[in-house]
Amino acid sequence: MTIPPFIWCIVLLWGLTPAIYLLGRIGQQRDESPGSPIARWAALAAMLAAWIPLGMAITSFADGPARYTLGAMALEFDGLALLLSVLAMALGTLAVIYSIGYMAGSDDEEKFYAMLVAMIGAIVGLGCATDLFNMWVWFEAMAITSYLLVAFYHEQPGALEAGVKYLVQSAAGSMLILLGIALVLLQTGTLDLSEIHAAAVTSPALLSAGGLFLIGFGVKAALVPVHTWLPDAHSQAPTGVSALLSGVVIEAGLFALLRVITALANVTSDWGVLLMGFGALNMLIGNLMALRQTRIKRLLAFSSLVHIGYMLLGFGAAIYTGTLTGAQGAMFHVFNHGLMKSLAFMAAGCFLYVLHAAHSDHSALVADDLYGAAGRYPFAALAFSIALLSLGGLPPLAGFMSKWQIFVACFNSGNAWISGLAVFGALNSVLSLGYYAPLINRMYRKAPSAVIENGPESLPLSMLVPLGLMALAIVMIGVWPVLLDWLSMPSGLALMAALSG
C-alpha cells in the first residue's frame, strides 16, 4: 500500500522536531551566545518542507479523501482535516517567520522551535484521526506541547501561573474524555467514529459520554464555564505561540468536539441546541470581560471566546437543522478567525517588542502604551487596525463575510429562536467594536506615549513580512470571499456527511 502524502506531512514535522532541537543545541555550543540561529532556520526549513507533501495532498484531494490504515489505526484526510491542516500549516509557518525576529537571542530558543513544530504536527494529525482513541492521543500530544509553550518564560510568575492553570484544567478535561471513550466503548463495542455513528442509540450511558466529551473538549475549545485558563495562557505565552493558540489550537479542540458529536448524532437531536446555547454564552461573557481589560493580549484572548461563540452558533444551527450553509459559514469563520486573531496577536506583539526594547523587562502591554503608535510604526499600526476592524466585523474585511454567512444561515433556518440568536450575535458584534475602536483611536489620534518614543527605530523585517501577508489575505478574502470556497465547502460537506453517517 502506498503511503498518501498527508502522512508524510505529519512524519516530516514530527521527524524533524528532534533534528531542530539537536541542530540548535550544537549551534549554541559553538558560539556561546544566548539564542540559537540554526534552530530558527531549521524550523523554517522543516515547515517549508512539510508544505510539499501537504500541497500534494491538497491537489489530490479532488480524487476523494485519502485514507491510510496501519494495523487498527486509520487516518483519513477528509474535508475537516483539509481545513485544519491548511490553517495550522499556514499560521505555523508565519509564526515561525515572525518568531525569527521576535524570539531572537532569548534563552532556550531551540526548545521553542522544536515544540512549535511538534505542536503543528499534532494538530495536522488530530484533524486526520478517524478513531476516538487515536484522536485522544493526537489531542494529548497537542496539549503537552502547548503546556510547554505557554510556560516558556518560566522565570516569570505570570507564565508559571498560566502554565499550572492550563495544565491542571486541560489534563482533568482529557481524563473526562477518556471516561467518555470508555462509556462509548462499553455501549457500542467500537472506537471507530463511523461505526459508533451506526451503532449509537439513545441511552443514558451515551448521553453522559456526550456530556463528558462536551466538558473535556470544551476545556480546550474554551466553552464558557471552563474557559478560565484561556485568558492567562494566551496572554502569557510568547507572541508567536499566542497567535497559534488562539488561531488554531482552540479550533482544533472544537473540531475534535464536532467529530465526536456528529458520531453521537443519533443519541439525541439536542447537540445543536447545546452548541448554540454555549455559543450565546461565549459571545456575551467574552464581550463583557473584554470590555473591562486594559492589557492588550488579555483583551485579544477574551475576544477569542466571542469568536468561538460565533463558530458554535454556526455549527449548532447546522447540526440542529441539518443545513450546509451554517456549517460552511462556520468553517469559513474558523479560517478567517485564525488569520485575524493571529494578525492581531502578532501586531500587538510588535508593540510588545517595542516595549521590551524600551524597558528591557517583561511587563505587559497595556492599552495606554499604544498612544500615537501609528506615527512611528505605521505598518504595524495599520496591520493591527485591519485585524481589529475585521474582528469587529466591518465590511469589506474577511470577518464580516464569515459572520454574515453564519447569520444568513441562522435566518434561513426559519426557526424564530435561531433567528433571535443571530440578532443577538449581530448585537454582540456591535458591542465588540466598543473595545476594538478605542485601540485604533489611541494609535492614530493621540500624541506618542513614552514607550513608543523610546522604542527602536524600526522593527525586524521578519516580523513585518507575516503581518503584511496576513493583512493582505484578510482584505482579499473580504473582497472575494469565493477565494476560500475550496476550503470551506469540502469541510462543511464533511461535517454534514459525518452527521448523516
Place this chain on the structure above:
Amino acid sequence: MSLSPVTIIWAGVFCLLGIGLYGLLAVRNLIKVIVALQILVKMAMLSLVAASYSVDKLALGQSLAVMVMVADTIVAVIGLALAVQVQQRLGTLDISELSRLRK
C-alpha cells in the same frame, strides 16, 4: 443480587472520579493537585479496561491503558517540573498564593 466483578470495578471508577474531582477543587497545594490528577488518570485507565472487558476486547483496553500511561507520565512530569519552578521562583506551592503574586 450478587455483585459481579464488573459492577465493583465500575463502582471503583466512580469513587476515584469523585475523589479526584474533590481533590482538584478542594486542595490548595500544587503537589496534591498533581496527585489528584493522577487519581483521575487511574480512574480513566480502570474504566477503559473495564469497558473493554465487558465488550470482550480486553487486548484493545490494555493497549489503550498502556498508551494512557505514556501520555499521562509526560503530563505528570511537566506538572512536577512546573511545581519545582513555582517553588524556586515564588517560594510557595500554594496555588491561591500563585494567583495573588501575579498582580
